[in-house]
Amino acid sequence: MRVTRGPGVWAAWLLALALPLTGVLVQANSLAVAHATEESGEIDAAEDAADEAAVTEDVEFVVAPVDPVILATQEEVEFRVLLRNSGKRSLPDGSIELSLGDQIVSGSVILPTGPEVAESDNRPAPVVVATEQIGVTAAASEQEVTVTVPMDEVPFALSTEPGVYRLYAKYVAAESSSQAALTAYSPIVWQGTSDPTANVKVSFIVPLLLPEDVHSMPSRPQLEDAVPGLDDLLDFATQTDAMLAIDPRIIAAVRAYGDEAPESAQEFLARLERSSLTSFTLQYADADPAAQATLNFEGLLMPQGLDFITRFGTWSSQSEAEDEAGSDAEGTEGEGSTSDGTGGTDSDPENPDDPQSDAPATDVSATVDTAADPVTGEPTLSALGDWPGGLPGAWPADGRVSNETMTLLDRSGLDFTVVNSSNVTLTGGPQATLGDGSAAVTDEELTSGVQLALGGATDAERNLGAAQAQARLVLAAMTSEHGLVLGVDRGGIVDSEDPIDVLESLISQDWVQTTAFENQAEGTAVLEPAEPDAERIELLERAAANESAVLETRALLVHPEYLDSYQRMRLLNLFATRNAAATTNVEELERAYFERDEELQSGVSIVGTKKAQLVGVSSRIPVQLRNPLPFDAIVTLSAAPTSAALSMSERQFTDILLPEDSTEGVLVPVRSRVSSGESSILLSVTSTDEEFTSSTDVLPVSISTSLESIAIASLAVAAALLFGFGIWRSVRRRAQSAGE
Structure with missing residues (x-):
């Protein structure tokens, strides 16, 4: 043209x-x-x-x-x-x-x-x-x-x-x-570089994460669906000698389900455990340490247990191995860091966006420890998330690290940090010292290009990201620059349909030489402090503060500890670094999260309390109870008339079991003391110890027992008429027969 x-x-x-x-x-x-x-x-x-x-x-x-x-x-x-x-x-x-x-x-x-x-x-x-x-x-x-x-x-x-x-x-x-x-x-x-022999050393940090629609812990079908993508990423990491950053939910979920975990997931975890690649575990759900530091948490946010998913697991192979080895029936604590997950049921264990914890918002780092079950062989809580040999590392949201973040990580015993070059002044290579610890300094231009190539909404945007990333590599190769570290975008890698294609396109060029991070040039980094987005911090602060209010409904549950685990994992997921992206719709995130919070806080409620019609002296009025919680509830229903027009032979209905996310009916016997009028029944749903009230309501009752008398009289008249008509017909037939 x-x-x-x-x-x-x-x-x-x-x-x-x-x-x-x-x-x-x-x-x-x-x-x-x-x-x-x-x-x-x-x-x-x-x-x-x-x-x-x-x-x-x-x-x-x-x-x-x-x-x-x-x-x-x-x-x-x-x-x-x-x-x-x-x-x-x-x-x-x-x-x-x-x-x-x-x-x-x-x-x-x-x-x-x-x-x-x-x-x-x-x-x-x-x-x-x-x-x-x-x-x-x-x-x-x-x-x-x-x-x-x-x-x-x-x-x-x-x-x-x-x-x-x-x-x-x-x-x-x-x-x-x-x-x-x-x-x-x-x-x-x-064409590429002006010098055909020029190249730049590139090291990858590859995150192994669960899809975004896993809001707490993965169900077994979700875990199975995630494995092919995780396998591909592990293949790429092995090919490029990359460093792995692992969401411990993957490790803990496979171990929590035990023999019941999908076979493909068990095989993937075994392969991951055999890998010789340098690795470290992120916080559960890739929660952002920088945001926690801004909120003045004393320690990193930790799970509160995994009981709500271990209930689906069996560990026969582990128990047999322990028996053969003559292991102590009480079990031992797992090595390494303890971690704890929470989710919903096996069918939907990760209901979205809810904060909860017994501890105050500024003291949420305590972990819960459990002993191994001597019969089932259930792993200890610490063993479920244990990752021996991993670096004591952390990866805060890119460009959001502050002095408070580094203090929190140091207090938590984590001395290796992945930090973006926009957040530091770097002298020398990307394998750098940072304060009293060490750091992998990822390249901001390369990272942002790959981020757009992975997560762009259109072809044009993805093409732009690929062009920026490739241009950055060419310029680095032509200027004999120190090597680069690419921290693969954690939001884009789970949202992209073909992340491996994007990553392989980077390393397919002659001017790119992949290498292990340990082979990068050494340097020194000085922190240029930055803060997380204020709107996001406000959301996280509200969510953490509301945790205790949501947990009040635990009193209604057959297993109260399940809600502790589930809510904490929801909060960890809300802290995920992917939500720190500039493109995140914080308002939509807030709406979805607190809608679920309100649903959980509502506990077991009385539904459909429209006016009841009492047409007889006595009747059984149905009352519907709704359990929106992701776990089985057991409650007491109390009923009391508000006037002398009604009497009740039974006023309390105890140990009503409502399965998770279900509605059940209870028949309340009522007797009328008047022929007509208006009254009502006061209803209340409480915990079995009656110390926590979940719901109260008033059921209006319209009394019309005269209708019953009229109906009975009408039936009696009808019966009499039919009887008389039958006698008359019989007499008439006999008379006719006699006349013939």
Whole structure:
């Protein structure tokens, strides 16, 4: 596609280069404001400009090459452009102009901002290679277009110097619109590195996590579904000699179910235990230590038990092994750190978003220890999450580590920290000392590129992430930079449909040499403190504070300790580092979490208390009890008339068993003392010891026993008439027979 470039085009691009540009998503920038000579016209123009600016703020404009590396052997190059309009006004139709810079980039893949963009590099304006028309983008919608450019239109196609170049895009609305122009940028790799022998050492930290829809501990079907993805990640980690960061819920769940765990999960855990890769366990559910430090927790948040899932387990093989070894029937404590999980039932053990704990919000680090069952061979709590040989490490949310975070980790005995380069000043290699401990310093540009490549919502965004990541690797290789560490994004890796494809595309290039973290150059890191997002911290503080209120309903349960475990795991899951991402909808997270909190706090409730009609002297009135809790409840129902019009031979119904998430009916016997009138029954649901009241209600009763008398009299009359009619017919027939 050939485009004629006149002076107006060059001027437009010089102006575009003076605008702020970023390496990920470039928000729209206003290029023009209407001019007016009259005062009233100036006011109108200003108002119009303000309206257009409001529209612009709600628009995202993205451009990226379909393939992050362009080769001279290609006949054409494809680019993707995305326009996303999250505002309430339509974005008019217009044109998209793509341009390529023909000057090689050095240093950062993120462009500098401001007027110095054009001046600092002393480079010519980019070359326009394509113009594409695009239709109206309706409010709350998006559209993505693919633009194909023949190779002979690419300005650096004849260049002999491989490297990183710049791709620009500009959207200009139709002439009839006053819509401001939008600009976007992406790096692009031509051929690779200028030195074919240049490479950069890259070390991976690969997280092994459960899918996002596991809100507490995984059920057996969920565990089985997760294994194929975990196997693939372990394969990749083995191939690249990566470091593993493991959610202990995976380890603990397989051990908690024991012989009842899916066979594939048992095989995966056995393989993981045999692996020689360097590894460490995260907090349960990958909870964020940085957020806990901001909330002034005295210790790291810990589970409160795994009884609610070990109830589904059997451990015959373990018991037999212990018997053969002559082990003590009481068992011993497992080595390493103790950990404790919580979830719902086997069918849905991870009901979302609820905080709970006996301990105050600022003292939630205490662990619960249990002895091994001498009959079943159930593992101890500490043994369920034990990971001997693992590093005493932690991985707070990227870019959120503060001095308080480091103090909390030190107090918890964790002296190895994964920290993002945006959070420290690094001298030397990424295998660094940090305070009194050690750290793996992950590269911010590479990490953010891979994060977008994994978790981008559209092809264009994922292409942009891949381009940024590959450009970062090429630049590092060409500048003989110290090696890089990639901490694979923990949110993206569980949400991406093909994370292995994204990761393997990074290591498939000649300029990338994978290596174990221990082989990286050593350096020194100085913390540049940062704090977690205030809105997220407010949510976590409320959730932790509400924990004790939710736990009050434990008094209704057959096994109260199940709710302790379940609620704590819900809280840990709410603390997950994936929720620290800038794209997290905190309001939606809060709504879902506290909806479940309210459901759990409601305990066993009385439902359907509409007015009852008592048409006889005595009756049995049904009362419905609802148990929304994820565990079996046992309660007492008390009933008492509110007036002398009713009497009750039985007022208390004890030991009513309600299975988890169920509704059961209770028949309450009632006797009327009057023929008609209005009364009611006071109902109350309490714990079996009657110390905790879960629900109270008043059931209105309308008394109409006269209806019963009328009905009986009517039946008597009907019976008499039928009897008389029968006698009359018999007499008549006999008379007729006698006459014949």
